[in-house]
Amino acid sequence: HLNRPTSRPKVVVTRNLGPDVMPLLLERGDLEVVLWPEDRGCDRNWLLQNAVGATALIVMVGADKIDTEVLDSAGPSLQVVSTMSVGYEHIDIAAAVKRGIKVGYTPDVLTDAVADLTVMLALMAGRNVRQTMKVVDDGQWPTCPWSPFLFCGPQFSASPSRPVRTAGFIGFGRIAQATLARLIPFGFTNCIYSSNPSSTPKTSRDLELKAKLGLASLASVTLDEVAARSDVVFVLAPGGSGTRHLVNEAFLRKMKRSSVLVNTSRGSLVDSDALAKVLSEGLIWGAGLDVVEGEPQVTADHPLVKEPRCAILPHIGSATLETRIDMARLAAENALSAIDGKPMPASLNL
Numbered sequence: 137h138l139n140r141p142t143s144r145p146k147v148v149v150t151r152n153l154g155p156d157v158m159p160l161l162l163e164r165g166d167l168e169v170v171l172w173p174e175d176r177g178c179d180r181n182w183l184l185q186n187a188v189g190a191t192a193l194i195v196m197v198g199a200d201k202i203d204t205e206v207l208d209s210a211g212p213s214l215q216v217v218s219t220m221s222v223g224y225e226h227i228d229i230a231a232a233v234k235r236g237i238k239v240g241y242t243p244d245v246l247t248d249a250v251a252d253l254t255v256m257l258a259l260m261a262g263r264n265v266r267q268t269m270k271v272v273d274d275g276q277w278p279t280c281p282w283s284p285f286l287f288c289g290p291q292f293s294a295s296p297s298r299p300v301r302t303a304g305f306i307g308f309g310r311i312a313q314a315t316l317a318r319l320i321p322f323g324f325t326n327c328i329y330s331s332n333p334s335s336t337p338k339t340s341r342d343l344e345l346k347a348k349l350g351l352a353s354l355a356s357v358t359l360d361e362v363a364a365r366s367d368v369v370f371v372l373a374p375g376g377s378g379t380r381h382l383v384n385e386a387f388l389r390k391m392k393r394s395s396v397l398v399n400t401s402r403g404s405l406v407d408s409d410a411l412a413k414v415l416s417e418g419l420i421w422g423a424g425l426d427v428v429e430g431e432p433q434v435t436a437d438h439p440l441v442k443e444p445r446c447a448i449l450p451h452i453g454s455a456t457l458e459t460r461i462d463m464a465r466l467a468a469e470n471a472l473s474a475i476d477g478k479p480m481p482a483s484l485n486l
């Protein structure tokens with residue numbers, strides 16, 4: 137497609153969006169669709185070359201950095217950058233605003249998938265899933281002598297000895313609230329959260345949510361209180377410089393020894409070295425991570441990978457077939473709506 141003169145608006149897509157969604161783009165004869173042809177992250181040079189003269193870029197989180205270099209390459213024809221993700225820290229939003237470029241993203245459609253996985257990681261971290269699966273994988277199923285307390289961890293559900301369970305959230309948006317709803321049957325009757333200090337208190341939202349979920353308490357508190365009072369701390373705030381290392385050594389040292397940390401948002405929120413340290417010192421029980429700072433460069437000798445009570449997944453929070461198709465469709469619809477001059481189904485309020 138390079139250098140081919142065309143009067144049709146060009147849509148550059150950095151990954152194949154699959155058979156359910158690609159036809160939405162390809163069947164639009166009035167558009168020129170340029171697709172990165174390989175099943176791996178799009179090469180930066182390919183993107184820079186193909187962005188030239190584009191009207192829309194449909195891009196991926198983690199792989200594509202949409203900075204001023206890419207925006208400059210595209211030039212004044214660019215109307216919209218649509219990312220197939222709810223996170224958008226890979227896009228230079230300020231630069232997009234300056235140029236009047238719209239930005240589309242994919243909130244809501246992934247909330248349930250990520251909330252499901254968040255609960256799964258909390259259970260995995262508490263119940264020694266990493267160690268116990270390894271024992272089986274290695275053909276070392278424990279035989280006799282039967283050991284009453286082998287592989288025991290703290291119970292996730294409320295129990296007669298610990299009837300009050302408190303869920304703590306760093307960030308309390310859509311995914312956090314969906315996670316909280318899933319925790320109710322486990323007996324989490326108390327919820328505390330710490331959110332963006334510059335946002336206005338959500339008193340009526342909280343009263344409504346408390347009543348709807350039948351919680352004993354729901355309160356916005358300081359970060360320190362989230363650390364000290366939670367049985368499980370869920371990290372679910374956006375990435376970026378404002379939230380970097382909110383979970384640092386001081387935070388982790390304030391957590392209960394029996395508590396678990398779960399991060400399904402962005403790796404940058406948690407100081408990996410500090411987490412590895414407190415895990416190795418037994419200062420918290422365990423961790424469940426879907427994201428790690430510096431990913432995808434997380435090798436077997438990473439300090440967190442070496443911690444047996446740290447269950448780590450390679451950023452698969454939204455990886456259900458249903459959700460990924462919905463995300464791809466929303467990314468395509470965002471781009472097409474912007475091109476057609478219609479309201480985008482999910483655009484950032486720039």
Ligand code: DGY
Nearest residue numbers: 197220221222223454
């Ligand atoms: C997102 O959408 O931002 C997730 O991290 C990828 O599923």
